[in-house]
Every structure is written in C-alpha cells, then in structure tokens.
Amino acid sequence: MVTGSYNSLLVALALLMAIAASITALDLVARAPAAATRFGAMLWLAAASLAMGGGIWAMHFVAMLALSMPGMEARYDPWLTMLSLLLAVGATGCGFFVMSRPQRGRLSLFVGATAMGTGIVAMHYTGMAAMRLPLDVHYDPLWVMLSVVIAIGAAFAALALAFGTGRPSIRLSQRGETGSGSQVETWRTELRQRDLAKLGAGIILGLAVSGMHFAGMQAAHYAMRAHEPAAIVSSLGQSRLALGVTLITFLILFAAMVAAMFDRRLAASAAREAAALRASAEQFRLFYRETPLPLHALDANGHIEEVSQAWLDLLGYGREAVIGQPLIRFMTEESAMRRVSQDWPRLIEEGMLADRQYGFVSRDGRVLDVVSTSRVHRDEAGRFLWAVGGLMDVTARKRAEEALRQAQKMEAIGQLTGGIAHDFNNLLAVVTGNLELLRRRVTTEPQSLRLLDNAMNGARRGAALTQRMLAFARRQSLRPEAVSLPALVEGMDDLIATSLGARMRIVKTFPETLPAVEVDAPQLELALLNLAVNARDASGAQGEIHFAARAVPAGDPALPSGLQEGTYVCLSVTDQGEGMDAETLARVCEPFFTTKEVGKGTGLGLSMVHGFAEQSGGKLRLTSRKNEGTTAEIWLPIAASEPKPAALSTDGREQPHSGMGFAPVLVTSDAPSSSEPVPKVAEIAAETATPSRDNGSALTILAVDDDALVLMNTEAMLEDLGHRVLIASRGRQALEILADAPEIALVVTDQSMPGMTGMEFAVAARAMRPDLPILLATGYGDLPTPLPAMARLGKPFLQADLARAIAALTSSDKPSPRAA
Numbered sequence: 001m002v003t004g005s006y007n008s009l010l011v012a013l014a015l016l017m018a019i020a021a022s023i024t025a026l027d028l029v030a031r032a033p034a035a036a037t038r039f040g041a042m043l044w045l046a047a048a049s050l051a052m053g054g055g056i057w058a059m060h061f062v063a064m065l066a067l068s069m070p071g072m073e074a075r076y077d078p079w080l081t082m083l084s085l086l087l088a089v090g091a092t093g094c095g096f097f098v099m100s101r102p103q104r105g106r107l108s109l110f111v112g113a114t115a116m117g118t119g120i121v122a123m124h125y126t127g128m129a130a131m132r133l134p135l136d137v138h139y140d141p142l143w144v145m146l147s148v149v150i151a152i153g154a155a156f157a158a159l160a161l162a163f164g165t166g167r168p169s170i171r172l173s174q175r176g177e178t179g180s181g182s183q184v185e186t187w188r189t190e191l192r193q194r195d196l197a198k199l200g201a202g203i204i205l206g207l208a209v210s211g212m213h214f215a216g217m218q219a220a221h222y223a224m225r226a227h228e229p230a231a232i233v234s235s236l237g238q239s240r241l242a243l244g245v246t247l248i249t250f251l252i253l254f255a256a257m258v259a260a261m262f263d264r265r266l267a268a269s270a271a272r273e274a275a276a277l278r279a280s281a282e283q284f285r286l287f288y289r290e291t292p293l294p295l296h297a298l299d300a301n302g303h304i305e306e307v308s309q310a311w312l313d314l315l316g317y318g319r320e321a322v323i324g325q326p327l328i329r330f331m332t333e334e335s336a337m338r339r340v341s342q343d344w345p346r347l348i349e350e351g352m353l354a355d356r357q358y359g360f361v362s363r364d365g366r367v368l369d370v371v372s373t374s375r376v377h378r379d380e381a382g383r384f385l386w387a388v389g390g391l392m393d394v395t396a397r398k399r400a401e402e403a404l405r406q407a408q409k410m411e412a413i414g415q416l417t418g419g420i421a422h423d424f425n426n427l428l429a430v431v432t433g434n435l436e437l438l439r440r441r442v443t444t445e446p447q448s449l450r451l452l453d454n455a456m457n458g459a460r461r462g463a464a465l466t467q468r469m470l471a472f473a474r475r476q477s478l479r480p481e482a483v484s485l486p487a488l489v490e491g492m493d494d495l496i497a498t499s500l501g502a503r504m505r506i507v508k509t510f511p512e513t514l515p516a517v518e519v520d521a522p523q524l525e526l527a528l529l530n531l532a533v534n535a536r537d538a539s540g541a542q543g544e545i546h547f548a549a550r551a552v553p554a555g556d557p558a559l560p561s562g563l564q565e566g567t568y569v570c571l572s573v574t575d576q577g578e579g580m581d582a583e584t585l586a587r588v589c590e591p592f593f594t595t596k597e598v599g600k601g602t603g604l605g606l607s608m609v610h611g612f613a614e615q616s617g618g619k620l621r622l623t624s625r626k627n628e629g630t631t632a633e634i635w636l637p638i639a640a641s642e643p644k645p646a647a648l649s650t651d652g653r654e655q656p657h658s659g660m661g662f663a664p665v666l667v668t669s670d671a672p673s674s675s676e677p678v679p680k681v682a683e684i685a686a687e688t689a690t691p692s693r694d695n696g697s698a699l700t701i702l703a704v705d706d707d708a709l710v711l712m713n714t715e716a717m718l719e720d721l722g723h724r725v726l727i728a729s730r731g732r733q734a735l736e737i738l739a740d741a742p743e744i745a746l747v748v749t750d751q752s753m754p755g756m757t758g759m760e761f762a763v764a765a766r767a768m769r770p771d772l773p774i775l776l777a778t779g780y781g782d783l784p785t786p787l788p789a790m791a792r793l794g795k796p797f798l799q800a801d802l803a804r805a806i807a808a809l810t811s812s813d814k815p816s817p818r819a820a
C-alpha cells in the first residue's frame with residue numbers, strides 16, 4: 001500500500017476554483033431568463049455549463065496534482081483527460097438544459113440532478129483513469145458510493161439554486177411598472193440580498209463539489225507494481241502544471257463573471273428604461289382612457305386597440321366588448337361600406353381624414369350621427385404604428401337642424417298657402433256674391449236655378465278648402481276657451497260613430513282629474529274628426545281607434561321641443577292600421593300631400609290639424625311605423641279657468657259645439673261624404689235671408705278693398721240691401737273720403753291692403769270718428785285686438801251674413817247718420 005500526501009496550496013486553489021466556478025455558473029444561469037431571445041438564453045446556459053463543468057474539471061485536475069507520491073510524478077493520458085473535461089461540461093449542460101424548459105417541475109429537477117451528478121462522477125473516475133502511475137489502484141466501494149451521493153446532491157443543489165431564486169434581473173424588468181425612486185431603491189436592496197444569497201450558495205456548492213472529489217480520492221488505494229521503475233519523469237512539475245491550470249481557469253471564470261456583470265448592468269439599465277417607458281405608456285393610456293373626448297386607436301387592419309372611456313360611454317359598450325373588434329362593426333351598414341371602400345384606403349394613403357360623417361349603432365340600438373377625424377402615426381422608417389381617431393356626437397345638432405329646416409319649410413309653405421288662400425277667398429267672395437245676386441233675379445227657370453245651386457255648392461267647397469289652408473297657415477280665426485276634453489269627446493260620440501262606420505270600435509281612456517285646456521272647441525272637434533277619419537282609412541274601415549289624454553307637467557322630457565314653459569295636456573288618437581314609413585311621416589303634414597287615391601282626399605286634413613295646434617300654442621306630433629299603426633298627439637296648454645257648463649239636449653247629452661262668427665261651416669274630412677246632402681242655395685237663402693232696408697233705413701257705407709272685383713261685389717251686395725255706398729281702393733283714399741263725408745255711418749274694409757292694412761285704417765278712422773262702426777272683412781284670423789264697435793266678417797260671405805253683421809253693429813239706441 002502506497003500512501004501519498006497533498007499540497008496544501010494546491011488543495012486551497014482547487015477549493016477556490018470549485019467555489020468560483022459555482023458562483024460564476026449561478027450568475028450566468030441567472031442571465032438566461034433576461035435574454036431577449038431564446039437563442040441568447042441558450043448561449044448563457046452554454047456559458048454556465050462551460051463554467052460549471054470546466055471549473056469542476058479544473059478543480060478535479062488541480063486536486064489530483066496536489067496529490068504526490070513519494071519519489072513519483074504522474075503523467076496523464078491526453079484523450080482520457082479531454083474526455084473527462086467533456087463529460088463534466090456535457091453533464092452540467094444536460095442538467096441546465098433540462099431545467100431551462102418552461103414546463104419544468106420536480107421530475108425535471110430529479111432527472112437533471114441525476115444526469116449531472118452521474119456525469120460529474122464519471123468525469124472524476126475518468127480523470128483518475130487518465131493518470132499514469134507505476135501503481136495499481138483499487139477503490140473502496142463505500143467511498144465510491146459516498147462520492148456518487150455527494151455528486152448527485154451537489155448537482156441537485158446547483159440546479160435548485162440556479163433555477164429556483166437566481167433571477168433578480170428578469171424580476172426587476174417584469175416589475176418595473178413605474179419608475180419611482182422608492183421602488184428602484186427597493187429593487188436594488190433586493191438585488192443586493194440576492195447577490196449575497198448567490199455568494200453563499202456558490203460557496204456551499206463549491207464545498208460540496210470539493211467534498212465529492214476528495215471522497216472519490218479517499219476511495220482509491222494504491223499499490224506498487226512489480227518490475228516497474230521507481231519513478232516516472234515528467235516534462236513539467238506537478239505544481240507548475242497545477243498553477244498553470246488554476247491561472248487559466250480563473251482567467252476564464254473572471255472573464256465570464258465580467259461579461260455577466262456587464263450584461264446584468266445593461267439589462268438593469270434596459271429594465272429601468274423599459275419600466276420608465278411602461279410607466280409613460282401607462283400614464284398615456286390612463287390619460288387616453290380618461291380624456292372626456294371619444295377617442296379610439298386602430299391597428300393596420302382597422303381593429304380597435306384602445307378606446308377612451310368617453311367612447312365607451314357614448315356607445316354604451318364595455319371595454320372588453322370592443323378591444324380587438326373592427327371599428328366598422330359598430331357602424332351602420334351604409335357607413336361601414338363607405339369606410340371600407342373609400343375612407344380607410346384614403347386614410348392609409350394620405351395619413352389624414354377630417355370631418356367624415358358616419359352612423360354608429362349604440363348597444364341599445366340607437367343610431368348616432370357622428371363626425372370623425374382620423375390621423376395615421378408612423379415610425380421613422382415610415383411603418384404604420386396606429387391610426388388615432390376621434391368622434392363627435394352631432395345627433396342632437398342634426399336633429400335640431402332637421403327640425404329647424406322642417407319648421408322653416410312649413411313656415412314658408414304656410415306663408416305661401418296663406419297668401420293663396422287669401423287671394424282665393426277674394427275670388428270666392430266675388431263668385432258667391434254674384435251668384436247670390438244673380439239668383440235673386442232668376443226665379444222662374446228651374447234649369448237655371450239648378451245650375452246656380454251647383455255653382456254655389458262648388459263655391460262653398462272652395463270656401464271650405466281655403467279655410468283649411470288658412471288653418472294650416474295659422475291664420476284662421478280662433479276663439480279659445482276652457483274646454484274639458486272628456487266632455488268634448490263624449491259629445492262627439494254620435495258624430496264620430498257615424499263617420500267611422502259600424503266595424504270600427506272606439507276606446508276612450510281619460511283620467512278623472514284631467515285639467516281643462518285652452519282651445520277653440522269647434523276647431524278641436526274638426527281636428528279630432530279629421531284624425532278619426534284618417535285612422536279609419538288607414539285601418540280599412542275596421543279595427544279599433546283609441547282616444548286618450550294625459551297631463552304632462554312643465555319640464556317633463558316627454559314634452560315636444562318648441563313649446564313654451566308650462567303644463568300641457570296630450571290628446572292622442574291611435575289606430576292599428578298600416579302605418580307610415582319614415583319618408584312619408586316626414587312629409588305627411590305638408591299641404592296637399594296625401595297617400596290616398598286620386599279624388600279620395602285633398603291632403604289638407606293633417607296640415608289643418610298641424611296649423612290649428614300651432615296656432616293654439618301647442619304641437620301636433622305623429623309617431624308611426626309601417627304595419628304597426630299610427631299615433632297622433634295634439635299637445636294643448638292647460639286653461640287658467642274652469643270650463644263653462646255645456647248646453648244639454650232634450651235627452652241630457654251634451655250638445656256639440658257650433659261654429660262661431662260669420663265664417664262658413666267647414667267640411668270636416670278630406671273628401672265630402674257622398675251620403676251627406678249638400679244644401680242648396682235656395683235653402684240657405686230661405687234660412688238666412690234678411691229683408692232689404694227701405695230708403696228710410698238705408699245707411700251711407702264706405703267700402704274699402706284693394707281688389708277691384710271684391711270691391712265691386714261688396715258694393716253690389718250693399719246696394720242690393722238698400723244702402724248708399726262709397727268705395728275706396730286704398731286706406732289713404734278712404735280717410736280722405738271719410739273726412740269729406742260726415743254722413744258715413746259704417747265702414748266695411750278689407751284687412752290685407754298695400755300701404756295701410758285694415759286695422760291701421762280703422763285706428764286712423766277712429767281718430768277722426770271715435771264712434772264710427774267698422775266691419776273688417778277678411779279670411780285671416782291672426783288679427784290684433786279689435787277696437788270697440790268693431791266686428792270681423794269672414795271671407796267669403798253671403799249677403800245674409802253681411803246684413804246680420806251690419807245690423808249687429810248699428811243696433812244701438814244712439815241715432816246714426818242716414819243716407820242722403
């Protein structure tokens with residue numbers, strides 16, 4: 001048995017190499033997760049394998065050189081020596097690569113540690129076999145097993161330390177969500193603590209590896225061979241060789257640690273910059289999301305990457321429902337097609353797209369009109385980054401603009417209609433007046449009387465038509481009063497039932513405490529009858545019509561726009577008919593617009609109701625959908641007083657209101673019913689005829705009108721009544737005549753005249769003659785407050801109407817001047 005001795009210096013160097021190799025390997029392994037690419041991570045793992053395996057091999061080689069036999073020097077087989085180095089590096093690399101997989105677990109640790117430990121043991125005993133000595137070597141199995149256990153345990157510790165806690169740099173970059181000083185200082189403290197832990201782990205691992213080596217050396221027993229020389233001479237001394245290997249190993253490990261240090265610093269710097277960028281991006285994202293403007297950011301495919309909270313609030317969606325979706329998914333079909341085919345290619349090409357109008361669909365199905373402006377952002381190389389766009393909701397503005405345009409259009413049509421109705425009234429006044437005068441002279445020929453009756457009936461229809469036109473133009477004469485809607489509709493039961501027919505069912509829903517409204521009752525009856533007849537026609541003369549009313553307080557969002565502040569009552573008529581599409585609904589209140597067949601309607605029914613509601617201080621609002629019926633709502637202001645008790649018929653039912661004043665009675669539907677007889681002129685004359693005055697009761701009357709035909713007709717009627725007539729075509733001319741003729745007892749004047757209106761002439765005439773009776777003949781109803789002893793006569797009028805008006809104005813006890 002040959003016993004050798006160890007060189008203490010070389011043993012210490014071997015131990016230091018083991019510790020340095022362990023620390024370096026742990027540091028290099030920690031760099032792998034921080035690598036930018038998978039290939040970079042593999043390079044760091046390969047460097048760690050080389051440092052760990054090469055360091056263990058160098059420690060093993062120097063430790064064997066530390067062993068000296070008396071009078072002998074060892075030499076080494078280069079191939080076996082190289083094999084031992086490859087075994088060490090390969091085994092270490094195998095363990096590291098097994099543990100570098102993303103789905104590693106306890107089994108990976110067991111497999112990696114076993115492979116790595118077994119390889120290290122193989123490296124040790126291969127190195128022992130490479131040593132050439134004139135000795136026979138025998139191994140103690142117990143120490144061999146102990147060395148294997150120590151090798152596997154050291155490998156287990158190395159892998160656990162390398163892949164368990166040794167990743168401070170990657171954690172720094174991952175946690176760098178903000179760049180505050182306190183957090184950076186916390187990371188530095190954590191990093192220092194982990195460096196100390198890594199140093200301690202390297203020392204423990206180096207000692208374990210050294211223990212494995214010396215346990216393996218303890219297992220070897222040497223015996224002198226027979227017939228072998230006593231010494232083997234080597235070209236290099238063991239100590240010098242050991243120092244050379246040690247120096248080279250430390251230089252390699254030092255270079256690896258320096259590289260890891262620089263990489264760690266670069267990674268920490270990059271992590272801080274990335275943290276600052278992430279913090280900036282997070283602040284920008286927060287600013288972007290919380291901005292009060294509806295903004296969105298799109299990728300190159302037009303998909304949403306980010307939106308502001310205002311954008312989500314505008315459309316009513318959650319953030320998770322829109323991120324990643326194409327923007328056109330939230331547009332109407334027409335807008336989406338235009339965006340894809342025209343606007344998006346233009347935005348990509350030009351980089352800017354301003355003031356494009358789209359229709360967006362909100363989560364609850366509403367269509368919003370928006371104006372969008374977009375801009376493309378590119379990097380320095382011109383590559384697309386994102387497209388940022390903003391939305392401006394113009395739905396309310398467009399609705400207001402549309403309402404204004406509609407109001408202006410209706411106002412213009414109303415002005416035109418009123419002017420036409422005024423001129424037509426003048427023509428009808430001439431026609432009816434002359435027909436009436438002519439009939440007085442034709443009393444014996446039946447055929448002629450029949451022709452006159454037909455002509456007068458046509459004139460009466462024309463008068464009804466002009467009254468509807470004036471109603472639309474809001475120029476009819478109204479006498480508003482407090483009216484109870486339930487009582488008014490109740491009083492119209494028979495009239496409505498007769499007009500609608502037996503197959504229509506009427507349903508009424510009125511609250512018990514419904515306030516009275518301020519309205520002209522006869523005109524409201526005509527309006528309701530018009531709406532009921534329209535509902536009947538839309539329902540095919542069968543079905544159900546629902547009359548309802550409700551009070552709506554001031555400020556309620558249900559109130560239509562444009563109404564003055566106050567409480568209103570909504571009177572509605574609902575049918576279950578065919579309904580209207582949006583295009584028809586937009587035009588249905590225009591004069592002469594009708595969906596009925598030719599000859600079935602004039603197209604003035606709803607326009608009359610519209611004008612009547614506007615003139616009464618309310619609104620007409622129509623809602624309809626195709627095949628779902630129509631609801632017509634008349635909004636009327638509540639009355640300041642209670643309604644007067646209604647007159648009752650002999651059976652206790654409320655009498656329907658009759659027409660006021662001298663205006664002709666209106667036909668209540670768009671087309672007159674063939675079942676209703678049209679009264680003849682003879683019947684009218686028999687009912688309303690007023691005997692002509694004799695010369696003793698004749699008056700001197702001044703007739704004023706700018707229309708020569710109307711003036712001639714009025715003059716003829718007055719003369720036929722027995723009065724002396726003076727005529728004037730202008731207000732100034734009439735004042736001159738009035739000043740020169742004190743015998744004038746009454747004035748009949750038109751309202752609409754150039755230079756001076758009828759009311760202006762009346763004021764001037766009253767300044768000259770304060771007690772002068774004045775009769776204002778006009779088709780307009782929007783007149784200033786009348787003067788005392790002044791009456792209005794609606795055009796066209798019959799001679800009997802004219803006679804009654806004159807009698808009413810001159811029936812005072814005070815004597816009036818007579819005609820000369």
